[in-house]
Amino acid sequence: MTTPESVRIEPEESALETTVEELAPLYRQMLAIRRMEEAAAKAYSQGGKIGGFLHLIIGQEAVCVGATAALQSDDYVVATYREHGHAYAKGVSARAILAELYGKKTGVVKGLGGSMHLFDKKTHFLGGYGIVGGHVPIGAGAAFASKYRGDGRVTLCFFGDGASTIGGFAEGVALAALWKLPLVLICENNQYSMGTPLYRSLAVEDVSLRALAHGMARDRFDGDDVITVKRRIAEAVARARATSEPTLVEIVTYRFRGHSMSDPGLYRTKEEVEEWRRRDPLGRCRQRLIDVGMKDADLEALEADVKAEIDDAVKFAEDSPAADEYLPYVIKE
Amino acid sequence: MPVISYREALNQAMREEMERDPDVFIMGEEVGHYNGAYKVTQGLLQRFSERRVVDAPIAEMGFAGIGVGAAMVGLRPIIEFMTFNFSLVAIDQIINNAAKIYQMSGGQYHVPIVFRGPGGPAVQVASQHSQALESFYAHVPGLKVAMPSTALDAKGLLKTAIRDDNPVVFIEGETLYNTTWEVPEGELLIPLGQADVKRTGNDITLIAWSKMVWTCLDAARALADDGIDCEVVDIRSLRPLDVDTLAGSVRKTGRCVIVEIGWPVAGFGAEVAYQIQRQCMDSLDAPIERVTSDDVPMPYAKNLEDEVQPQVKDVVAAVRRALYLD
Numbered sequence A: 001m002t003t004p005e006s007v008r009i010e011p012e013e014s015a016l017e018t019t020v021e022e023l024a025p026l027y028r029q030m031l032a033i034r035r036m037e038e039a040a041a042k043a044y045s046q047g048g049k050i051g052g053f054l055h056l057i058i059g060q061e062a063v064c065v066g067a068t069a070a071l072q073s074d075d076y077v078v079a080t081y082r083e084h085g086h087a088y089a090k091g092v093s094a095r096a097i098l099a100e101l102y103g104k105k106t107g108v109v110k111g112l113g114g115s116m117h118l119f120d121k122k123t124h125f126l127g128g129y130g131i132v133g134g135h136v137p138i139g140a141g142a143a144f145a146s147k148y149r150g151d152g153r154v155t156l157c158f159f160g161d162g163a164s165t166i167g168g169f170a171e172g173v174a175l176a177a178l179w180k181l182p183l184v185l186i187c188e189n190n191q192y193s194m195g196t197p198l199y200r201s202l203a204v205e206d207v208s209l210r211a212l213a214h215g216m217a218r219d220r221f222d223g224d225d226v227i228t229v230k231r232r233i234a235e236a237v238a239r240a241r242a243t244s245e246p247t248l249v250e251i252v253t254y255r256f257r258g259h260s261m262s263d264p265g266l267y268r269t270k271e272e273v274e275e276w277r278r279r280d281p282l283g284r285c286r287q288r289l290i291d292v293g294m295k296d297a298d299l300e301a302l303e304a305d306v307k308a309e310i311d312d313a314v315k316f317a318e319d320s321p322a323a324d325e326y327l328p329y330v331i332k333e
Numbered sequence B: 001m002p003v004i005s006y007r008e009a010l011n012q013a014m015r016e017e018m019e020r021d022p023d024v025f026i027m028g029e030e031v032g033h034y035n036g037a038y039k040v041t042q043g044l045l046q047r048f049s050e051r052r053v054v055d056a057p058i059a060e061m062g063f064a065g066i067g068v069g070a071a072m073v074g075l076r077p078i079i080e081f082m083t084f085n086f087s088l089v090a091i092d093q094i095i096n097n098a099a100k101i102y103q104m105s106g107g108q109y110h111v112p113i114v115f116r117g118p119g120g121p122a123v124q125v126a127s128q129h130s131q132a133l134e135s136f137y138a139h140v141p142g143l144k145v146a147m148p149s150t151a152l153d154a155k156g157l158l159k160t161a162i163r164d165d166n167p168v169v170f171i172e173g174e175t176l177y178n179t180t181w182e183v184p185e186g187e188l189l190i191p192l193g194q195a196d197v198k199r200t201g202n203d204i205t206l207i208a209w210s211k212m213v214w215t216c217l218d219a220a221r222a223l224a225d226d227g228i229d230c231e232v233v234d235i236r237s238l239r240p241l242d243v244d245t246l247a248g249s250v251r252k253t254g255r256c257v258i259v260e261i262g263w264p265v266a267g268f269g270a271e272v273a274y275q276i277q278r279q280c281m282d283s284l285d286a287p288i289e290r291v292t293s294d295d296v297p298m299p300y301a302k303n304l305e306d307e308v309q310p311q312v313k314d315v316v317a318a319v320r321r322a323l324y325l326d
Helices: A020-045 A061-068 A083-088 A096-103 A136-149 A161-165 A167-176 A207-214 A226-245 A268-278 A280-291 A296-319 B006-020 B044-052 B060-072 B084-098 B134-138 B151-163 B213-223 B243-253 B268-283 B302-307 B312-322
Strands: A075-079 A125-127 A157-161 A181-188 A218-222 A247-253 B003-005 B024-028 B053-055 B076-080 B114-119 B144-145 B166-172 B180-182 B196-199 B204-208 B230-234 B237-239 B256-259 B289-291
Touching: A020 A083, A020 A096, A020 A226, A020 A280, A020 B144, A020 B196, A061 A083, A061 A226, A061 A280, A075 A083, A075 A136, A083 A125, A083 A280, A083 B084, A096 A296, A125 A136, A136 A157, A136 B060, A157 B044, A161 A167, A161 A181, A161 A207, A161 B024, A161 B053, A167 A181, A167 A207, A167 A218, A167 B060, A167 B243, A181 A207, A181 A226, A207 A218, A207 A247, A218 A226, A218 B151, A218 B213, A226 A280, A226 B003, A226 B151, B003 B006, B006 B044, B006 B053, B006 B151, B006 B166, B006 B180, B024 B060, B044 B053, B060 B084, B076 B134, B084 B114, B114 B151, B134 B144, B134 B166, B134 B237, B134 B268, B144 B151, B151 B166, B151 B180, B196 B213, B196 B243, B204 B213, B204 B243, B204 B268, B213 B230, B213 B256, B213 B312, B230 B243, B243 B268, B256 B312, B268 B289, B289 B312
Parallel strands: A075 A125, A075 A157, A157 A181, A181 A247, A218 A247, B024 B053, B024 B076, B076 B114, B114 B166, B144 B166, B204 B230, B204 B256, B256 B289
Antiparallel strands: B003 B180, B144 B237, B196 B230
C-alpha cells in the first residue's frame, strides 16, 4: 500500500560536478523566473493588473530550467498552463511574458492568450495549454513531424502528475512508444493535482512506471538540483535524438504556492510546506555556486542584473498599450 | 467527362494532393493495410508507403492531437475518423487545440489540418453510429466545415481543404460513397464558402447540404409534377457560409425550406433561417420552414429509422405549407 510518505525523495547527498560557467546561467534563469513570478503575483494581488487564472511555478524552477538546458535551440518545448518558467527558459523575454499577463499588445501572444497560453514560434516554444493532458498528443505530433522529416529535433513535453490520469496522456504516451517518436515526456510531479494529493489520485504513485507497459525508457528522480535535472534529461534527449526513442521522466518537485492565486493551499500542512521550502532549489543552487567558487561580487552583480531585468519588464508591461485586435487571428487568410 | 463515385473522387483528391505536396500525409484507423474502413484510402499505402499512410491504433484523441502538433510545425495532416461518431472522443483536440491555436498564439502558429470521414445517419447501425454532428463543429470559430453532396464537390472541396491553412472538418456522407457524378480529370478546386445551385426554380428555395441535397432534388422532381418549380441550393460549406447565394435565391423565390438530417434543437438550419430572415425580410412571402430529423436518438428498426429521418414526403409537405397550399 502506498502512502503520502512514500513519494518523499530526499536530496542526493553527493552533488554532481559542475562549474561556475555551467551553473551561473542556470541560476540566473531560475532567479529571473522566481522574481518574474513574484512580480506577477504582486500585480495580480495588488491592483488587479493581471486577471483570470495565474498558476505559479515557484519552487519548481529547477525542472524547466535544467531540462531546457539539455536542448539545442531548435528543439521544441510544449507545456501546461503553469508555463511562465518554461517559456522564459526557452528564450522568451520577461518583458514579453509579463506584458502578456498584463493583457497588453506587446505580450508574446498580443494579449490573446494570457498566463496559460504563452506561445513563441521563434524560440520553438509550442505553447502552454489549459486542458490537462490535451497537449501531450501535440508534443507527440511535433516529434512525429521531426521523425517524418528527419530533422533531428527533439520535443520536450511537460505535464503535471495530475495529467497522468487523463486520456490525452495515456494516448500520447502509447502512440509515442508505438511509433518511436523523438519525445521526452516530463512529469513534473509536484505531488498535488490541484488540491488532491497523489495517494488519493493514483493507485500507483510512481508515474514513470507507466512507461513499462509501453516498453518505453523511464527515469525518476528528485528535482531540487538543477544540474541533476540537466544531466538526466540530457540522457533522454540524447536517446531521442540518436535512436528516436521516447522516454517518460518523472521529476519529483513541489510548488510553494497554491494551485493558482485563488488557492490558499489549505490541504497541506504548514510543516510540509516549510520542509520543502527548506529544500528550495533556488537557494540550493545559489549555495552550490558559492561552493564551486563564484565570487561574491560576481554573484551580487548577477542578482542585481536580474533585478534590473525584472524591474524593466514590469515597467514595460505597465507602460505598454492595451491589446487592441483579435479578428485577424481567427482564420488565416 | 468521366463519371466516378464519391468514394473514388475523395481518393483522387488525396492521391493528387499527396503527389503534389510531400508534407501531406494520412493518419487514421485502418487507412493503410485495410485500405480504409469505407475504402476511401484504397491503394494509397501501396503508392505512398507507411511513412505517409499511417495506420493508427484506436486512439482518436491521441492521433488527432498528433495531427495538430505535426500541423503546427508545418506538415499537412489528413486525419481520418472511421466515422465522425468517433470524433467525439477527439473533440477536445479539434475545438480546444486545432481551432484555437492560431488565435491563442497571436497568429504565430497555424494548423493546416483536415479531419475527415463519414458522418450523418447510416443504415440500421443505431444511435451511436448514426447521427449528424456538423452543428457541433459549425458552432466553433477557427474551424471550417465542408460537407459535399456529390462526387464533383467531394473532390474539389477536399483538394481545397487540404491546401487550406486552417483546420477543416470535412464530413462525408456515409450513404453517399457509391453515388456517382461527372468529375473532370486532374486539377479541380472548389473554394470553401461557395454555395451551389443544384437545380434552378422560381417558386421556392430548398436549402440543404450533404445527403439532404439528394432528398431535396427528389422532392423537387415530385413537386414539378404538381407544377411547383423548386430551386435547390447546396450549402456545401457550413463555415464559412455563403449567405449571399442563399439570400439571392430566396429574394427571387420569396419562400424557403431548410432541410437537415440532424436534430432540430440548435441545428445548423436554425442559423441559416436566422441569416435568411435577416437579409430577406422584405422578400419573404411565408415563414421559413425547417425539416429535420425527429428529436430522438436514432432507432435501429428500419421502419422507425425511416420515420425519424426527413423523407421526400416531409420536404413536399413543408413546401406545400410554405406555399399555403395545405
